[in-house]
Each structure stands twice: as structure tokens, then as C-alpha cells.
Amino acid sequence: MALLVKKFGGTSVGSIDRIEAVADLVVRSKQQGHQIVVVVSAMSGETNRLINLAKQIDATPSSRELDVLLTTGEQVSVALLAMAIIKRGHSAISLLADQAGIMTDNLFGKARIQMIPPKRLNQELEQGRIVILAGFQGRDIEGNITTLGRGGTDTTAVEVAAAIGADECQIYTDVNGVYTTDPRVEPKAKRMDYVTFEEMLELASLGAKVLQIRSVEAAGKHNLPLRVLSSFEPDHGTLISYEENPMNSKVVSGIAFSKDEVLIKVHNLDNTPEQLAELLEVFSDNNIEIDMISNFSCKGDKVGYALTVHEVDSQLAEKLIKQNLTTLNADSVTVNETVAKISVVGIGMKSNAGVAGALFRALANENINVQLISTSEIKVSVLVDEKYLELGVRALHSAFSLDQ
Amino acid sequence: MALLVKKFGGTSVGSIDRIEAVADLVVRSKQQGHQIVVVVSAMSGETNRLINLAKQIDATPSSRELDVLLTTGEQVSVALLAMAIIKRGHSAISLLADQAGIMTDNLFGKARIQMIPPKRLNQELEQGRIVILAGFQGRDIEGNITTLGRGGTDTTAVEVAAAIGADECQIYTDVNGVYTTDPRVEPKAKRMDYVTFEEMLELASLGAKVLQIRSVEAAGKHNLPLRVLSSFEPDHGTLISYEENPMNSKVVSGIAFSKDEVLIKVHNLDNTPEQLAELLEVFSDNNIEIDMISNFSCKGDKVGYALTVHEVDSQLAEKLIKQNLTTLNADSVTVNETVAKISVVGIGMKSNAGVAGALFRALANENINVQLISTSEIKVSVLVDEKYLELGVRALHSAFSLDQ
Numbered sequence: 001m002a003l004l005v006k007k008f009g010g011t012s013v014g015s016i017d018r019i020e021a022v023a024d025l026v027v028r029s030k031q032q033g034h035q036i037v038v039v040v041s042a043m044s045g046e047t048n049r050l051i052n053l054a055k056q057i058d059a060t061p062s063s064r065e066l067d068v069l070l071t072t073g074e075q076v077s078v079a080l081l082a083m084a085i086i087k088r089g090h091s092a093i094s095l096l097a098d099q100a101g102i103m104t105d106n107l108f109g110k111a112r113i114q115m116i117p118p119k120r121l122n123q124e125l126e127q128g129r130i131v132i133l134a135g136f137q138g139r140d141i142e143g144n145i146t147t148l149g150r151g152g153t154d155t156t157a158v159e160v161a162a163a164i165g166a167d168e169c170q171i172y173t174d175v176n177g178v179y180t181t182d183p184r185v186e187p188k189a190k191r192m193d194y195v196t197f198e199e200m201l202e203l204a205s206l207g208a209k210v211l212q213i214r215s216v217e218a219a220g221k222h223n224l225p226l227r228v229l230s231s232f233e234p235d236h237g238t239l240i241s242y243e244e245n246p247m248n249s250k251v252v253s254g255i256a257f258s259k260d261e262v263l264i265k266v267h268n269l270d271n272t273p274e275q276l277a278e279l280l281e282v283f284s285d286n287n288i289e290i291d292m293i294s295n296f297s298c299k300g301d302k303v304g305y306a307l308t309v310h311e312v313d314s315q316l317a318e319k320l321i322k323q324n325l326t327t328l329n330a331d332s333v334t335v336n337e338t339v340a341k342i343s344v345v346g347i348g349m350k351s352n353a354g355v356a357g358a359l360f361r362a363l364a365n366e367n368i369n370v371q372l373i374s375t376s377e378i379k380v381s382v383l384v385d386e387k388y389l390e391l392g393v394r395a396l397h398s399a400f401s402l403d404q
Numbered sequence: 405m406a407l408l409v410k411k412f413g414g415t416s417v418g419s420i421d422r423i424e425a426v427a428d429l430v431v432r433s434k435q436q437g438h439q440i441v442v443v444v445s446a447m448s449g450e451t452n453r454l455i456n457l458a459k460q461i462d463a464t465p466s467s468r469e470l471d472v473l474l475t476t477g478e479q480v481s482v483a484l485l486a487m488a489i490i491k492r493g494h495s496a497i498s499l500l501a502d503q504a505g506i507m508t509d510n511l512f513g514k515a516r517i518q519m520i521p522p523k524r525l526n527q528e529l530e531q532g533r534i535v536i537l538a539g540f541q542g543r544d545i546e547g548n549i550t551t552l553g554r555g556g557t558d559t560t561a562v563e564v565a566a567a568i569g570a571d572e573c574q575i576y577t578d579v580n581g582v583y584t585t586d587p588r589v590e591p592k593a594k595r596m597d598y599v600t601f602e603e604m605l606e607l608a609s610l611g612a613k614v615l616q617i618r619s620v621e622a623a624g625k626h627n628l629p630l631r632v633l634s635s636f637e638p639d640h641g642t643l644i645s646y647e648e649n650p651m652n653s654k655v656v657s658g659i660a661f662s663k664d665e666v667l668i669k670v671h672n673l674d675n676t677p678e679q680l681a682e683l684l685e686v687f688s689d690n691n692i693e694i695d696m697i698s699n700f701s702c703k704g705d706k707v708g709y710a711l712t713v714h715e716v717d718s719q720l721a722e723k724l725i726k727q728n729l730t731t732l733n734a735d736s737v738t739v740n741e742t743v744a745k746i747s748v749v750g751i752g753m754k755s756n757a758g759v760a761g762a763l764f765r766a767l768a769n770e771n772i773n774v775q776l777i778s779t780s781e782i783k784v785s786v787l788v789d790e791k792y793l794e795l796g797v798r799a800l801h802s803a804f805s806l807d808q
Contacts, residue, residue, distance in 0.1 A: 016457065016460045016461060019461065020461070050480070053420065053480070053484060054483075054484065054487060056420045057420060057423065057424070057484055057487045057488050057491060058487050058488070058490075058491040061487040061490075061491075062486065062487050062490045064497075065483045065484075065486045065487045065490070065498055066483070066487070068479060068482065068483040068486075068498050068500075069479070069480060069483035069484065069487075071479075072476035072479045072480050075472060075473070075475075075476045075479070076454070076457070076473060076476050078472065079458075079469045079470070079472040079473035080457060080458065080461055080469075080473065082466065082469045082472075083458060083461045083462050083465040083466050083469045083470070083473075084461050084462070086462075086465075086466045086469070087461060087462040087465075093468075094469055094472050096472075096549075098502060098547070099547050099548075143502070143503050144503075145500075
């Protein structure tokens, strides 16, 4: 007897057969006595089809009109899913953004939700209806159609769940939950039953792409339990909440990794705070985010800095540093693209100091050299040669007993 | 410097190339100084694609949800056309039914427009924008999406033109106007420059399928000049208004025809008004419309009735009469499906009595027997054997000098 928001992505409603399967799933949950709001994406492939039509007309189409175009994808999905549920003898109604009252700012293509008045949704639920809500879309104060950008349907689901005070927001996807690491790298990876918001944020930002980081942040802010589960196989999935799993005695919960970082080394600077500040300003003035950073000794009393940036920024970063070598009093810059970052994440680290030690021991046993290290309260990240990525992940997965 | 509403059907926006061509056409008109509202249909094939998706889920899908689904077709068209015009450096904005304020009743799939407040449209026009309005769709008072049914985009165009006081409503299609008859039957058919509403209603209802009869009626009611023209070749098309063409001295303007009628004869009834009333009630009680009707003598003082119904009703009509033969005091019914109706139409007939005579003479010259005849102020229709249809149309087209 819970109030549930269920979100289905494009793959989950990617064909008429899949829509029928989702209808079955929703009806079963309704028959268990739950009140249900379903939030859906466009059928997989549809958004790309529409973007392709727009690009044929204009490589940079009007952003207002692109949003008018793209929102048709979700409109098709909600209508078809509502039909499928109604055919099964249950009362259902599709609602678009303006019908549900989803108000956003006017940043077309990346709008932010400003308000969801719960009135209309509650009215429909009180009449026993299953509400099928179009994800990804909103209206600005002038009635223009907006879209929420990447992961927008997740955002809609979380914000709607918060607005109506749902007991749980369930994100249905094509995997059955969040894993201790990517099973394609470590086949012994285990599905986690529970993970905390703090852990999930570190895992998501580090490359576990099951959930959009914005949605996890929003759910955490609203203290809204979030569940990731499969729309293809019935199972309880992974529950993300502020509760730590009482059964879990493990210090590390999961291992994330990324190949998107590039290591940049700047050599032979004066060892003064001003020199470091000037170096960092070169990046911040050009909106280049630095992830990891540390210093190393050079000849004499000179110092060098090793830092990582996202690979899309690395060429610009290298060019900028070369232009500023004189100003920086540095003599050279080197770039290494064949690096990878591995991060071990766990809420248990807060009260356990031995993680870094165990991590280095495990990597040393495999002769994997660590080039950079950064830590937070619940995370330790290391930068290694890219060729050792899979070996390193498997070594750490085993060292922290995640396969048990 | 006119205020124009331009309507483009599915074929006219059926591909990216066609949308680009429509954008060129609209921009040319704007550059001539006109204020323009464009009303568009879904790209050709799109509505059928969507209906097919719905039918895969439910042979009789929820009518509310079907309208939610189908209106995405027009939404795609308006966004793409607006993009194409904006790319050309002109200011344009797409509007959906709720944004323009198109209010209908709640008869999903065949809603009627109740109100179009001109405020928003006028605001956009005053700012120099080309307005691209989604045809075929509306909203009911509760904010549900509705569609207007067949020919709905024409209806939107005419009602919007009336609401904003447009100088002309221009219906762009794949032919360059209204012809004196179907050029596939008579290659000498000429495009009419002018035709009156009264004539167009007779021509439309008799099978000239260029315009939906509802739109012609609505334009006539609002005294709104309607122009039919080609979106493929620049030309002035056919203007439909209350003005008669001062250059036109012809009594007959056009010749329409239909193969959809079936001749039903009921034999040997008593020659009393009650018998005729009872016969007609058999049809009206079952919503079967009778088009032409006349009586003929039978043996003794008995009488028979010859009448025509649409072919979709003919089997039911035959069955009903057979069931009622005893009540009607009739002895038999015969059905002839191989008949065709030819109608000559012209506002000039009002002041000219010789049309029927000339018509019979022309048909007699070709040995075409007339089985039924009906007349109105501006029309004479005859029923002939279907095999004489083309010959009859050509004979009359020549007899009334329509090829000159």
C-alpha cells in the first residue's frame, strides 16, 4: 500500500512488445494495492530520429523549436502505455508537462524544474487512476515547451516523487541494479542490495553510468529512497537511501573507474604558492576542471605538478600551458593519455584507516605502479597506467572481498 | 500588405526537401510585406504510422489517448518548419493548440472548435513573427488534447483565419486549383480562376475532393475568401468567394460525378402518401441517407420508387426493405450498383432555364439513357449507367463549353 513513482527509460519502452510488458508490470504493482505514477522516456531510437530530422534542416536548430520537436517522443510513449493499461481493464491517464503543471526555467535543452504542484497528480491518484507522465519535458512561465537535457526523465521521476511525497522512486533500466564494479571488467562483480546516497554519488561520478548524478543528488536532497531495478526480470534491485546496510560489514562497497582522464605534468616551476596559483588560474580562466593533482621534486629546488583533466580538455590545456611557460617560469609540459583512474568507495571508510594501505598492497602485489592518488572521506582514487586498469580493478575487487 | 493564413497538407510537408520548399514559399510571401500564419498537417505517412502503433496495442484504443498520440504528428511538422524559416533569417514561432488557445468540445477524434481567442496570434504577428500553428488539434476545457477529425487542418486554418480577420485563407495542396471536372476523366478540363461558395459546396459534396466540405461551409459562413493553390508551382490558383467572376459568362461552372451511389427500386406499392412516408421511415430510422428519388408507374394503379443511397448503406437498405415488404404492401426490391451520378453545377443557372434541356440533348446525342434526375437552384444531377460515366462527363463538358 505504497505510493510509488516508476520510471522507464527508452529501452524499457522501445517496442510495442516492451510497452505491453511494462503495462503488465505496472498492473501487477497496482493489483498489490499501490498507487502508481509512471514516468516514461521516448521509445529508444526516437529521440535520435527526431534530432536527425532537425539536423537535416539546420546544424544548429532553434533551441526552442528543438524542444517542441523532441517532446513528441515522450508524448508518443505515454499515449501508447496508457492505451496498453486501459486495454487491461485498469483506469489510466497520460499527462504531459503542462497538464501535470511541471514548471521550469526557460533554458531550452537544459531546463531546470522550478515547481511541480501536486494537485493534479493527487486528484488522478485519488480517483484510482494510474498516471502516465511524460518525462524529460516542462513548460516555462510563458507556456513554452522545454526539455531537461540528458537524464531528464530520471529528473522528472525524482522531482515528481518528491512533490507528491512518494514512498519510493523506482528507476527501471536494462540492468538489475548497481554492481560492486563493472561486470564486463570483473565477472565476479556482485549486485549490491543497498548503497548509500554518498556512495552512489561517488560511484556515479566515477563512471557507474546506471544513474544520472543529478537525479541521485536530487533524491538525496529530498531524502527520497531510490531503487534501481530491471524492467526485464522481476527482482528487488538496489535500494539507494541514507540507511547503511546493517548486514554489510565491508569497508569498501564498490569500485569505479574511468579512462577519460589525461595526465598532464608541468616541470621545473619555482616552489612558491604564487606559481601554483598562476598555474591553476590558467585552467580555471578557461573552464577546465582539474580532478587529481600533486607535486613532485625537480632538479635544484624546483618543483613540478602532476594533474589530470578530462580528455576533451587535454589538447586545450596543453596549448594553454605551452603559451604560458614563460609567465609560469616553467620549462616544459608533458602529456600522458594512456592512464586510468580506479576508485574504491565505501561509507565504511569513515571509521576505518586501513583502506589506502590495503589498496597499495594489492596493487603492488600485481606490480602496478600508482602515479597519482587522491582521497575523500569515503573514497580513495589512484591513477595507473591504462594497460593495468582491468587487472587493478580485479585485484582490488578481490582484496576488499567484494566477490564474496 | 495582407493578413494571410496559409495551410499546407501532409504531402506539402512530406519530406525535409518539401519543408524547405514551403519555408522558401512562406519567406517570399513575408518579403512581399504580408503578415502570415501558417497552419500545417503531419508529414504524409506519419498519422498512419502512429495509428498503426496504436492498433498494435488495441484495435479500439482509448479515444483520449489516441488524440494524445496523433497530435505529435503536427507538433513535429511545426517545429521543423519553424526551424527552416528561422534558418533563413526570419523570425518564426511554432504554436500548439493550447499555446494559441484553440478551445474545442471534448469529442475526442472529431472535436469541434468552440473558440479561438485572437490575442496570442495577434501578439506574435505584431512582433513581426511568422506564426507556425499546428493544425488538426485543440484542447477541451479541462486541458485534454483533442483532434478535429478528417480535414481537421483545413478546419483549423479557416477558423483561425476568421478569428484574426485574415484577408484570405490559402489552402496549398498538390493540385493548382479547382478544375471544371476531373482531368483524369476529361483531359481538356480547365482550372477555374474563380468559383462561388455555393458552387464549391455542390462540387465538393459531389466528389471534387480538393477541399473538405466542412471548411468550405465554415469559410462561407465567415465570408472568408478561400484560395486553393499548389505548393509545388507558383500560381494564383482558384479563389472561392461570394463574388461571381465578372468575366465569366458561362451558365455551368463545373461538372462533378460520383460512382458511390447505388440505385434501389421498390416495386408495386399503393399510390398513397402514407406508403411513401412508411418507406422513407425505413431509411431514416436506420440513419440511411437518400440522395435522389423519384416514382414510376407499375401495373394497375400501383406505383414504384427509385432512389439512391451511398454504396456503404446499400446492403443494409436492401435487407431492411425485404424485411418490410409486407408492411409496405410492396412486392419486390431490385438493386443496381453499376450506376453513376453526373452533376452540372453553376451559379448562372439561377437565371437560366435552358440547362436541363441542353443536358438531355447532349446525353441523347451519345445515346446515354438517364435513369433518375434531381435539380437544385444551381445544379442538375442525372443518374446513368456506370459504363457511360466518362463519355457523359466529356459530352457535357463540351456541351457547356467548359473546354474553351
